[in-house]
Amino acid sequence: MPEKIKSSENSLLKNLPLIAGILGGTLLMINRLVTPTLLDSQARSDALGIILCAMLLLTSILARQIQPEPPQSVVLEGAEGFELIDDLSDKIKIELAWASHLILTNTVSKSVLIYYQGKTLLRRGILGTEKEIKVGQIVDRVIKTQKPVYLVDLKHYPGKVEFDYFPENIQGLICLPLNDGGVMMVATNIPRSYTKQNENWINGIGAKIALTLKEEYT
Template identity: 55%
Template structure:
């Protein structure tokens, strides 16, 4: 399902105004029995301004950003935390996941630390086991995030079978050197640079909390 463009009317306004101005100039010209030099110059200027308005409107129509298609993710709403985690870690994970699910386009979230799934929240399938594939291994090795802007375009998407099968966008964000946060969106190309910065900041904060509790988290 596609979202309607809230600026559609605004984008078409220059075309409407420019066209209306051109029509009024034409009517005024044919109804004027005798033209003066000053009126001719004014008409020429009016035609130029009308043309510029129409051109501006056409350009706005061309450069408008395409609103991503939003899908209904296949899965069920879940909120799963490892029971033996200390309260500090549980609180931090609950807080971080809530922020990401309510302030970004994230609809599915999985947090892994030291090879163990600590959190699953959002729309998710029944499968909870995570087997790191090539993409996730690269995130661990490089300690740099990977953003799959349009999942269906990546053959490696099959490794994310613990996310909804119709997930549209995925960010794999490292949590220090020992963890990773996998976020799934319901629309392709939907994460902005601001979202990525926000996600990185939350991951850094989680890394500190988990590192402080590393002996408790170890399995």
């Protein structure tokens, strides 16, 4: 069954209590308005019907709070690519290729960029049109403080214009320091999708890259 049809059916089932509650309440009100003489038995039936409709509405509201809508993925506006600058040793090239492959295949990340000592060492995954990384406020803060930044939902963050070297519609981003000379950045197409396990995995790979770059450039 196509994914869109499944999603539509699931949405209908989830909204069924809400639809039934609203429809039942509306019909009870119409029935009360068009009844010229209200009997005690009908009043009791109406009261019971109102309680049942309210329970259906409450069930629908609670279900939405307990099981919120999962974040929706988007198709990133860019082309897939893999770029390494030429003036790197074979050791560094193998390390960066291995690390970026692990990140893209084991996390929700769709793009990986590595910037070090004023150069863009690697671009891999879905790439934006801007090739060179221009250090903005966020990246500069990560390098200076040596503390990572996690932007889990970029559409609500005005500072995302800084990351124009990624596809324009990236939904989440992690920026990790690489010693005091650069950063590794990963981006995803799904907001609020990086789990703690993802973060730990990416942090571990970033630490390994930082160690290799430090040995190479010392």
